[in-house]
Structure formats: C-alpha cells, structure tokens
Amino acid sequence: LASSEVKHEPSQVKVGDSVVIGGDKVVVMAGPCSVESEEQIIESARLVKAAGATMLRGGAFKPRTSPYSFQGLEEEGLKMLAKARELTGLPFVTEVINPETVDLVADYADMLQIGARNSQNFALLKKVGQCGKPILLKRGMAMTIQEFLMSAEYIMSEGNQGVILCERGIRTFETATRNTLDLSAIPVLKMKTHLPIVIDPSHGTGNYHYVAPMCYAAVAAGADALIVEVHPDPERASSDGPQSLKPKKFAAMMEKLRLFAEAD
Ligand code: PEP
Ligand code: MN
16 A cells, blocks of 8 residues: 555645645654643744744653653643644644554544554554554664555555654664664655655754754655754753754754755
C-alpha cells in the first residue's frame, strides 16, 4: 500500500481542518519535547505560530530511556495541548506509547506520533491503523528503509492511509551527534513510496546548533515537512533541552526558510 509502484502520485495527508502535508508548502510542526504546564505549552504554541509554524508538537506520554526520567503529564498534558489548540488554532501531534491509550490520545490529538522506540511495536501499529487519525511514524534508530516501509504497511493494512514517514536519525559509530540524520532517506523514500516525508533534525542531531542547517538541507532535498523542538526556556526543559531551539533562533530559522522558498 505504501509503494510507489502501487500508487504513482504523491499522497497528501490532511491534519485538522487547515493543514495539508505533501502539498507544495513545507509544513513546520514545532513545540517542546514534553508538555510541562499549561502556561508552557500555550506560550510555546503562540511563539511557534508567530514564527510561521502551522502545527504544534508536544509529548504527554514520554517513552524515556530511563524509568527515572520525567514520563510526561499523560491525560492532563493532552488537555493542555487541546487548550493551546483552542487558543491558537494550531492542530497538534503527540506521541502514543501503547495500544491501551490509543483511543484516549486519538480523542484529543489531530495526529498521533509513533516514536522511534515503538516503530516495530506491531500491536501498537495495528491499533493506530484503526484510530481514524493521521499518523506520524518515526524511523527506528536501527531500522532499514525497507523495515520502515513495512511498519507503515502495518498501519495502512488496517485501513489508515494517512501516514507520514519521519526520519529522526539512526545510530551509527559517530558520537559527535546524538544520532546520524540520514538525509539520503528523503530521495530514497521518494523513489520507493508516495507517502509524505518529515525530517526531525532535533532528535537527528541532539544539539540545537545543528538544527537550522539540517532544516535547510532537508527542504533542499525535498522534505515535505519538518518537526522541530522549540522551548521558551530550554535550560529548564524537563526533556531534550540541549537540542531545543530558543524562540529567537527558531524565528530566525523560519525567516531563512521563507527566503529559500521564495528563491525556489
Ligand atoms: C520525541 O519526539 O520527543 C521523541 C521521543 O522522539 P523519538 O521517538 O524520535 O526519539
Ligand atoms: Mn524529544
């Protein structure tokens, strides 16, 4: 179902009432790694919107490497995201980490995220295939392109064709970055599938210094969307502060992306 041999035209995925991923405009989803409080997510939504983002991101269920790290605000976090949407009009994407909470997350979210650590959790993939909302599927950190497409197939074979593929860096021998962002996945996936492609340079590099250059490169290489971690005060973030952009840096990056789009 995901193959470009079966469907030749690129797919467009609609999110909420206003966003289309896979059209002529690059969609930018931005916001904090985790929802931390109502004030924090509302402030984040306002500032990413002012800079030109058309979707909000924020984690309420956090799949952390350590069980002792912040695990997220769960349903309270979903309510805060919904409040931020009500105030700004931005649809949001948020992660779902197990089959039991898919219906709950789908009640609130405009798009459900499957994280890298769950990208081959087949019970979860099948369940989100039945939820009726579009899915942002992340590539696992040790996943081949073929395996990535098979995970998309698990969702689509349950009836959900609204899948967006997210490259978020893979694990290599390199330690200067948190992961190695595989930008060649963009042209490779464009050959193999009609599904839209989103690049996550925040998890892909793990360092805010490298986020803007990777965004420019991703757009030049044909990405349909970007998902970027932005925090009003990264030093105090409960998760992923070192890779989160400050509001000013994010706004400057968005400005430059607009210049590229005009030159195109
Ligand atoms: C996230 O988006 O905050 C996240 C946990 O991402 P990943 O699954 O790519 O590590
Ligand atoms: Mn994160």
